[in-house]
Amino acid sequence: MSPRNDTASQQFTLNCRMAQEPAALERLCRVVRVRGFRISKMAMEATGDVLDIALTLEGSRPVAMLKAQLEKLQTVAGVELVGTTMARSRTA
């Protein structure tokens, strides 16, 4: 699947802060899906025009790549990796 597909799938949590706009969450989820990750848990809170989203994700591609792609979204103010919570083996 991926050109750099490691066999180990990791679970980790990203905290994203982004501006509220009509397609905010869709943009975020689309990038996660297309770049090869699966959302296992998601929490969102809107404060005025700011959205804070905690995403727990699974995937075997490098998380730095996903972080860079999320940061590229124009409405994303910041993405923080708050911890790799689990690692388990998975055959490709």
Next chain:
Amino acid sequence: MNGAQHILEAFHRHQIDTVFGYPGGCIMPLYDALVDDVGVEHVLCRHEQACALAADGYARASGRLGVCIATSGPGATNLITGVANAYMDSTPLLVITGQVPSGLIGTDAFQETDILGMTLGIVKHSYLVTDADALPGILEDAIELAQSGRPGPVWIDIPKDILLADVHLEAPALAEVTAPERPDIGPALAMLKAAKRPLLYSGGGVSLAQAEGAFRAFAEASGLPGVVTLKGIGNAGRNNPNDLGMLGMHGSRAANKAVDECDLLLVVGARLDDRATGKLDGFAPNARLIHIDADAAEINKLRPADLALRGDLNAILDAFTAALEAEPLAIDGWQSQCRTWHTTGGFRAADNEESLAPITGPAFIRQLSGIAGDDTVIACDVGQHQMWVAQYYRFAHPRHHLTSGGLGTMGFGLPAAIGAQFSDRSRTVINVTGDGSFMMNAQELATIRRYNLPLKLIILDNQCLGMVRQQQELFYDNRESQIDLDDNPDFVAMARAFNIPALRIDRTDQMRRGIETILAYNGPMLLHVAISREENVWPIVKAGGSNKDMIDEPRKTQHRKEQVA
């Protein structure tokens, strides 16, 4: 002023004088405002896809922002392929669509589509305008965003009631241009100086950054042997002795060999696309990699960089040039090795000496390259002819070569040529296409005629989908499937039906006269070139394979062709 008038006002503020569009229900307020406008030329194409591709061609040829306009529903969905094309090749594009009135959104109204949702994956950013007073600010942001950093398409979807609403706020003052980022080149320079076999790998990012001059100065000061991606063709100009040409799937043996042997790869404005690198495991196996790019997300995406410089290519390359002019690299042996490879492993399809011999794609493109002037723009479509242009046409500048690199959009060439011609009416613009691609946007012959554009069309007609046929021959056990186009229309008669003169050639001795005739004609003209159905593009790397495993033309095929000749 209503919303529609604000859009035109934004065009004026940003010197946008040409837009490509197609009217319809929900965008009609903007077309109504255009009636009273004298500063913007609206080009009516005959399909919205062509509007987007023409805006893309306009932007590629000129370095300015391309603008396309369509109505809601099918108008907007027809734009999608063109906008995806611009996204994949980072073309600065402003896309404006009408949407059903705000109150009807979500009711499955006539010509309603969720175009915002459908296009999230093919835009740099997009807006659905929900407040009329926000429109002036959104227009400013969108125009700036499309052209800044790594450029791309920005889409504004505007409900009809907002186009008609009085807008009370004025556009915000133009933002001050911030100084480009200038990362420290020290460590990269040290790595470059320490390398014994350094190689320059450049792509479309050079012209996107408008860094063509800085790149050439750097290439000259460094003396680095260089390879280019499809979109980087022309970066080094026509006469750089260290330019090895295109690498990758249909690259030269010399270019792929140099990548294989180098010990340092200096990647400038390129994203290490799979068509260029082949299988990553075998790509530049002995090299450390320095990646210079405007987009942070491209660094480490496919191949980890040993060192990365993110920022403005002009500033970075200028700093390298200054340092290397003071203290040049000592790479004479490596340069000479690369030149030898270029001599023995460059693109070398043989010309037919026999005047009655059938025309081959490579021979035709080589002759076209020799006859057309240095300033000519070539807009290609997608397929074998596209690769022959990449291999055999010698480009003086990357903006002279308009090609659909990332998306590989058949039907790109004709509208892109129209866009390029609108960016400079006095320029020679040639659409080199194939019989498959031509039929994907052939309706645009009407646009050429309507605006009396002097552009030239060349159809390399092999009566089939040649690139697919070639891969079926080589990789699918010669099982041909759905590639026959031997019932093509009479292209000469077709052009004439649009009042565009045309002529047909099929022999080697007719090539020069055919090319000279269309170039000399004062107006649009089409040249229909019949070529062999069996011709392949060589060399080729199997998709997913390593560039080391290039396949050359088998000797028996060469021999058969010599006999035919």
